[in-house]
Amino acid sequence: MTLRKRLFDLFFASLLVVILGPILIGLLGYIWWREGRPLFYVAERMKTPTEPLNLWKLRTMTVVPEDQGVSGGDKSARVTPTGRWLRAKRLDEFPQLWNILKGDLSFVGPRPPLREYVERFPDIYDEVLKSRPGVTGLATIRFHKHEDALLQRCKTAAETDDIYTRICVPRKARLDLIYQRHQSTCYDFDLVFQTIGNLFRRKSSQKRRSVRK
Secondary structure (H helix, E strand, C coil), X not given: CCHHHHHHHHHHHHHHHHHHHHHHHHHHHHHHHHXXXXXXXXXXXXXXCCCEEEEEEECCECCCCCCCCCCCHHHHHHECHHHHHHHHCCHHHCCHHHHHHHCCCEEECCCCCCHHHHHHCHHHHHHHCCCCCEEECHHHXXXXXXXXXXXXXXXXXXXXXXXXXXXXXXXXXXXXXXXXXXXXXXXXXXXXXXXXXXXXXXXXXXXXXXXXX
16 A cells, blocks of 8 residues: 555545544434444455454344355345445444544455455455455446345355355456555545445435435
8 A cells, every 4th residue: 555545545434434423323313213233344354465454334134153254145034224324325434534544444345255265366455455455346336226136136155155155256366356456535525425426326216216205
């Protein structure tokens, strides 16, 4: 990670902590009231091909001991009502500001993968993880909606894994490497604003669907 990119992350993460801190406190109170503890979901992801990180999110699912693997349709029954709302607005990712401040994540980069996929596809992730993992990125913007639709159709963990490894891993890696070749501060700004724009468009489309109903 370049010094310019690190300063970009530190400045905006600190600014958002100040601005969004009260909202995060309110969300934590709401989750505690509606769903109880734990409030956070902390999972191992890979920062480099050999170095793990603890990724922080607001909890959106019922707790199952030793839960592993990608979330697909086989896990949809575990998503809480509050969790669906948080995921739709990506509010569950607020705590990743802490990961950014620590230097584990950048605002923009490939999403940090599970260890099992890094070990299964070393050639892919040796290249992808030359970039610092991020909260959003080109693959998130271009492929996340399609990925979610593919995985939500899966009925078993084996089917989820098959779809993820055959379709999602190579498609996301291709987009992550395009970002890697063109990375710049201006490009990071552009991808952050695209992410924000997508959230507002998603909110508008949800309102239109509710009106039709």
